Amino acid sequence: MTQSVVRDPSAAAGMPTGVRASRLQRFMWRRSTLAFVLVLPLVVIIAGLVVYPFFYSIYLSMLNKRETQFVGFDNFRFLFKRDTFWMVVRQSCLFALSAVVFKALIGFVLAHVINVLPDKRQRLWRGMMLVPWVMPPALSTLGWWWLYDPTYSAFNWILETVFGAHVAWLSEPGWARFSVILVNVWYGSPFFLIMYLAALKSVPPDLYEAADIDGANAWQKLVHVTLPMMRNIIAITTLFSTIVTFANFDIVRVLTQGGPRNTTDLFGTWSFKLGIQGGDVPLGASVSLFMFPILAVLAYFILRNVRKRTTEI
Amino acid sequence: MAMTSMRRSRRWALLLAYVCLVLFAIFFLFPPYYMLITSFKTNEEISAQAGIPLIINTAPTLFHYTDLITNTYFLTFFKNTIIVTVLSVSISMVVSVLAGYSLARMRFWGSTVMATGVFLTYLVPETLLFIPLFKVIGFLGLLNTKWSLVAVYPTLAVPFCTWILIGYFSSIPKELDEAALIDGASHMQMLVKIFIPVAMPGIIAATIFAFTVSWAGFLYPLAFIYSNQEMVLTVGTVTTLIRGDVFHWGGLMSGALLAAAPPVIIYAFLMDYYISGLTTGATKG
Numbered sequence: 001m002t003q004s005v006v007r008d009p010s011a012a013a014g015m016p017t018g019v020r021a022s023r024l025q026r027f028m029w030r031r032s033t034l035a036f037v038l039v040l041p042l043v044v045i046i047a048g049l050v051v052y053p054f055f056y057s058i059y060l061s062m063l064n065k066r067e068t069q070f071v072g073f074d075n076f077r078f079l080f081k082r083d084t085f086w087m088v089v090r091q092s093c094l095f096a097l098s099a100v101v102f103k104a105l106i107g108f109v110l111a112h113v114i115n116v117l118p119d120k121r122q123r124l125w126r127g128m129m130l131v132p133w134v135m136p137p138a139l140s141t142l143g144w145w146w147l148y149d150p151t152y153s154a155f156n157w158i159l160e161t162v163f164g165a166h167v168a169w170l171s172e173p174g175w176a177r178f179s180v181i182l183v184n185v186w187y188g189s190p191f192f193l194i195m196y197l198a199a200l201k202s203v204p205p206d207l208y209e210a211a212d213i214d215g216a217n218a219w220q221k222l223v224h225v226t227l228p229m230m231r232n233i234i235a236i237t238t239l240f241s242t243i244v245t246f247a248n249f250d251i252v253r254v255l256t257q258g259g260p261r262n263t264t265d266l267f268g269t270w271s272f273k274l275g276i277q278g279g280d281v282p283l284g285a286s287v288s289l290f291m292f293p294i295l296a297v298l299a300y301f302i303l304r305n306v307r308k309r310t311t312e313i
Numbered sequence: 314m315a316m317t318s319m320r321r322s323r324r325w326a327l328l329l330a331y332v333c334l335v336l337f338a339i340f341f342l343f344p345p346y347y348m349l350i351t352s353f354k355t356n357e358e359i360s361a362q363a364g365i366p367l368i369i370n371t372a373p374t375l376f377h378y379t380d381l382i383t384n385t386y387f388l389t390f391f392k393n394t395i396i397v398t399v400l401s402v403s404i405s406m407v408v409s410v411l412a413g414y415s416l417a418r419m420r421f422w423g424s425t426v427m428a429t430g431v432f433l434t435y436l437v438p439e440t441l442l443f444i445p446l447f448k449v450i451g452f453l454g455l456l457n458t459k460w461s462l463v464a465v466y467p468t469l470a471v472p473f474c475t476w477i478l479i480g481y482f483s484s485i486p487k488e489l490d491e492a493a494l495i496d497g498a499s500h501m502q503m504l505v506k507i508f509i510p511v512a513m514p515g516i517i518a519a520t521i522f523a524f525t526v527s528w529a530g531f532l533y534p535l536a537f538i539y540s541n542q543e544m545v546l547t548v549g550t551v552t553t554l555i556r557g558d559v560f561h562w563g564g565l566m567s568g569a570l571l572a573a574a575p576p577v578i579i580y581a582f583l584m585d586y587y588i589s590g591l592t593t594g595a596t597k598g
Contacts, residue, residue, distance in 0.1 A: 034500055035419035039427065042412035042471060049468040050434050053445035060445060110337060113330040125334055127584060132341050134580040136529030138547045139569040143348040146562055152359060154347055157366050186341065198592035240436070247438030250531045254551055268440030268532070275444045276536050285444045292441060299436045303429070 061286040065279075075286040084262050084270075089290070091177070092266045096246040099184040103245075104238055106185065107192020114193070115200050126197065133190035141254040144183045145170075148255070173263035176256050180264050183251050188244075192237055199233040200226065232305055239302045243295055267291045345570075352377050352567035359562055377563040378571070381554075386541045387568060390549035393459045394572075397545055398527040401466035405523040409471050410516065413478030414504050418490065428479060435472035439532045447536050459545065461537040462530065470526045474519035477590050481515030482508055518590020521583055528576050546572040 064071045079085040114125050132140060147154050148169035159165045169179050203226060211221045227234075249268040252258060258265035258273060265273070267288060275284015351359065353373040364370035381387045415421075416428050446465055447456075455461040485508060493503045509516065534548040541553060550568040554561060580587065 031419055031500070032421040035415045035421045035424070038411040038415035038419070039424075041408040042431070042475060043427075045408060045467055045471055046430070046434050049446065049449070049465060050437060050442065053442045053449055054437075056448065057442065057445040060448065106337070109333065113333045116326055116330050125338075127581070128338055129341055130580070130584065131345060131577070134577050135345065135573040136531070136547055136576060138529070138531040138551055139573045140344060140348075142551065142565055142569045143344040146351060146566065147344060147347060149562075152362060152366070152562070154366050186344070190341070194588055195592060198588070243436055243438060247440040249440050253531070253535070268438075271440070271444065272532070272536065276447060281444060281448065288441055288444055291438075295436065295438070295441065299433055302436065303432065306432070 057285045057289060060282050061289055063282040065282060067282060071282075075283050078283070079286060079290075084265075085287070087262060088265050088267060088270045088287075091264065092246055092291075094177070095181060095184070095248070095266055096242055099181050099188065099245050100238060100242050102181075102185045103188040103192050103241060104234070106189040107196050107237075108234075110189070110193045111196035111200055114197060126193070129193055130190045132187050137187050137250040138254055140187065141183055141251050144179075144186075145255055148179055170256050171260055173260055176260060176264045180252050180255055183255060184245060184248060187251065188241060191241065195233055195237040196230065199230040203229045232308060235305045236302055239298050239305070243298050243302075246294065246298075247291060348566040348570055351562055352570055354563055356563060377567040381564055381567050381571070385564075385568075386544070386549060386553060387546075387571070389542060390544055390546045390572075393544060394528060394546040397459050397462045397466070398524060400463045401470065401527045402520060402523040404463070405467045405470035405474055406516070406520055408467065409474035409478055409519060410504070410509065412471075412475045413482055414500075414508055416475070417479045417482035418508075419500070428476075431472050431475050431479075434468075435476060439469065439530075443532055443536050446533070450537055455537070457538055457540055457543055459538070459543050462527070462534055462545065465533050465537075466523075466527045466530060469530070470523035473522055477519055477522075477593065478512065478515055480593055481512040481590075485511050514586050515590055517583060517586040521579065521587045522590070524579065525576060 060067070061075055062070055062072055064074075110129060114122055114129075117125065150156055150166070150168055150171075155169065156166055159167060167175055170176050207225050207229070208221060211225050216224065246266075247268055248266060249272070252264055252266055252269045253272070256264045258269045262270065267290060271284040271287035273284075274287060275281050278284070347367070350367075350369050353375070354369055355371060355374050355376065358364075358369075358371045412431075416424050416431070450456050450461045450464065453461075453464065455464060489507055489511075490503055493507060498506070529547060530545070531547045531551075534545045535552075538544050538548065541549070544553070550565070550572050554565045554568045
C-alpha cells in the first residue's frame with residue numbers, strides 16, 4: 001500500500017479523440033479483467049479455506065456433540081459454567097502477556113547491544129541469536145522437554161550440584177507454567193531482536209548528531225530520539241507477537257500437553273483436546289472461537305499502526 | 314582529554330555489550346547444543362547418571378542416527394515433508410506473485426480493500442480454524458493424507474507472501490512498465506521479464522516464508538493425519554519416536570535435529586533476504 005494511489009493511463013494517452021477513447025476503454029476493460037483473473041486464485045483460497053471455515057466454525061459451535069441438532073448458545077453457556085474454561089482464559093492471558101513482555105525486553109536490549117558492535121561482528125552475533133527462531137518450534141521444544149527431565153537431564157543436575165535443589169519442572173503447575181513461558185520467550189525473542197534492530201538502523205544518524213550538539217546524554221537520546229522513532233515498529237511487533245503467542249499451540253502441546261490437570265492449557269491446546277481428541281467438534285470450535293474477539297481487537301490496532309506508518313513514509 | 318574519556322566509555326560500553334551477548338548466546342544456544350550432544354551419547358551414558366551431563370563423557374556414537382534411518386519411519390516422514398513443502402511452496406508462490414502483481418500495479422475496483430483483507434488474513438492464526446478445517450478436509454476426502462496439508466498450507470503462506478510482494482512490486486518505478494507497455498509488451502511478459510527479476514529479493518524472502526510455514530507446520534498435520542505412511546517430520550518425530558515409558562532420548566534428539574536441519578541451513582545462507590523482506594513487509598508493505 002505504499003504506492004501512490006491510482007495510475008491513470010488516460011493521463012498518459014492524453015488525446016481525447018473518439019478512436020483513442022474507445023481503444024482506451026477496451027484497454028482498461030481488458031486490464032481490469034486480467035487484474036481480476038490474476039487475483040482469482042488468491043480469492044478462491046482465502047474464501048474457501050479461511051472465510052468459509054470461519055463462518056462454518058460459528059455454525060458448528062451451535063450444534064450438539066453429535067452434530068445432529070442445533071442448540072444455539074448452549075455450548076457457550078456450558079463453557080461459562082466450567083472452571084476449566086475460566087482457568088484456560090486466565091492462563092492464555094498470563095502466557096501471552098508475560099511472554100510478550102519478556103520477549104520485547106530481551107529483543108530491545110539485544111538490538112541495542114548488537115547495534116554498538118562493529119558492523120562485521122553484527123552479522124555473526126545476530127545469526128547466532130536467531131537460531132531458536134529458525135528451528136521449527138515443535139522440534140526445538142523436544143529439546144526443552146528433555147532439558148526439563150527431572151532425573152536424567154541438565155537443569156536439575158545443575159541445580160543439584162550448585163544449590164542441592166530439585167525442581168519438578170513439568171509436573172508442578174506453577175513450574176509448568178513457568179517452563180512453558182520460558183520456552184516461548186526463548187523461541188520468540190529473536191523476532192523482536194530483528195525487528196528492533198531494523199528499526200534502530202532506520203533512525204537517521206543526523207538526529208543523534210543534533211542531540212549530541214545539544215549535549216544530550218545516552219539516556220536522553222534513548223528517550224527523546226530512539227524511542228519516538230521506533231514507537232511504531234515497537235507497537236506493530238508487540239501486537240503481532242501478542243496474537244501469535246496468544247494462539248500458540250506447538251510449545252504447550254509438546255511440553256506438557258496442557259497438563260498437569262489443564263494448568264498449562266491455552267485456547268488452542270484445550271480446543272484440540274476437546275474437538276479432535278475428545279470428538280466433541282462443536283465444543284472445540286466454541287473454545288477456539290473465544291480467541292476471535294481478542295484477536296480482532298489486536299488486529300485492528302495493528303492495521304491502524306501499519307496505516308499510520310505508511311502515511312508517515 | 315574529552316577524547317580519551319569518550320574512548321574509554323566507548324570501550325566500557327563494548328565490553329558490557331559482549332558480556333551481555335555471551336550470556337544471551339548461552340541461553341539461546343544451550344538447548345540445541347544439548348540436543349546435539351545427547352544425540353551422540355550412548356543409551357548407557359544417558360541412563361547411568363554418572364559424570365557431567367553437559368558434555369559427552371564416553372565415546373560418542375552414531376548409533377541413534379543409523380537406528381533412526383534404518384529402524385523407523387523417519388525417511389518416510391522426510392519424503393512426505395519434502396513433497397508437501399515443494400507443492401505448497403510452489404502453489405503459494407504462483408498465487409502470491411500473480412495476486413501481488415495485480416494488486417500492486419493494476420489498480421481495480423476494490424483492490425485496496427482486498428490488499429487490506431490479505432493483510433488481515435495473515436493475522437488469522439491456525440488455532441482459530443483447525444476445527445472447521447478438519448471438517449472441510451473431511452468433506453474433501455483428504456483426511457489422513459499428506460494432500461490435506463498441500464491444501465491448507467497455502468492459506469498460511471499466501472497472505473504474507475502477497476503482502477510483501479505488493480510492497481516490492483510497488484517500489485519498482487512506474488517508468489519501467491510504461492516503457493515496456495509502449496514497446497508493446499503484454500502484462501504477463503512484463504511480469505516475467507521485469508517484475509520478477511527486479512523483485513527477486515522479495516520473491517526469495519516470500520519463498521523462505523512459505524517454506525518455513527510448510528516445513529514447521531505442526532497443528533494441521535497433528536489434527537489431520539494419523540498413519541505413519543502419510544505423516545510429516547514434525548508430527549512424526551514428536552509422536553512416533555517417543556516409545557514406551559523409558560524415553561528414547563538419543564533417538565528423539567537425533568530425529569529432532571535432522572528434521573530441523575533444512576530450515577537452519579537455508580536460513581544460514583539466505584537470512585539477509587528474509588530479514589529485509591520481513592522488516593519491510595511488516596513495516597511498509
